[in-house]
Amino acid sequence: MNWITNYVRPRINSIFSRREVPExxxxxxxxxxxxxxxxxxxxxxxxxxxxxxxxGISPRDRFLSLFDGGIFTEIDVPAPIADPLHFKDQKKYPERMKAAQKKTGEKEAMLVAEGEIGRTPIVACAQDFSFMGGSMSMYVGNAIVAAAERAVEMKRPLVLFSAAGGARMQEGILGLMQMPRTTIAVQMLKEAGLPYIVVLTHPTTGGVTASYAMLGDVQIAEPNALIGFAGARVIEQTIREKLPEGFQRAEYLLDHGMLDRVTDRNEMREELITIVRMLLELPPAVKGDLPAPSAENGTDAAGEPAEAAKAE
Incomplete structure (x- = not known):
């Protein structure tokens, strides 16, 4: 052993060796x-x-950016039968569910919450495309019904973020039955005179587009979102014609009257605040306004006692 072995070689290896980089x-x-x-x-x-x-963005991260201070309360959704058809393809349905739950950290493809945006109370629900393609399941149907019932109960608008590949094939006709169920839930909002706003994100297709995703009082989409019922290739093979460029993209639908707005995600919160308050016939939100005092600890966003805030 000499100085070349003990010092020079390790030094060279440390310089040229591949460093471990976190994933x-x-x-x-x-x-x-x-x-x-x-x-x-x-x-x-x-x-x-x-x-x-x-x-793609998860419903939880979306809500953190949407609600005032990132504060929201989840709404409980009734759990349906776990595997009603005992469906099995390459894997059993429960195995696919466990894999999706482990991947996303959520128990299903839709998250329902309530909170305030611009000090305006709303109910919101969002689909997670990472969870089995955001497919419309019995749970998703239950989630939309629960969101609509809560909105009617509290007299609040409902904002829905859609992202799905259609109905969940592992639930067969039971998944497809969520189309009329959710349509009735939307009708509950309309009869109560409450705004229903839909934000279509990439992608929104299949039975979701054919039901609750296209029934909003206001239809907004994120830029370049794929929105449609059948796939472009299926349509081309059916009508035997070449589809126009950008067909089924948000901008194309906006130009042809299917959407009201195409809004960047970073501007979505302000857009929704403006629309919600307009539909509720409220004055415009005050920029920089503090959120309402917390009912739990009796303090406002600055940490001052709620009573003091009221006195001021």
């Missing part, structure tokens, strides 16, 4: 190919900072 630090944009640092991407709500491409 998930970078995300590649599927549109422009730019490598995006995960923290920077998260701060921009999963929107590419280079080209503006809107990537």
């Amino acid at each position: 998930n630090l970078w995300t590649k944009c599927g549109e422009c190919g730019t490598m995006l640092f995960h923290r920077e991407l998260k701060e921009n709500l999963n929107v590419c900072t280079q080209c503006g491409h809107h990537m």
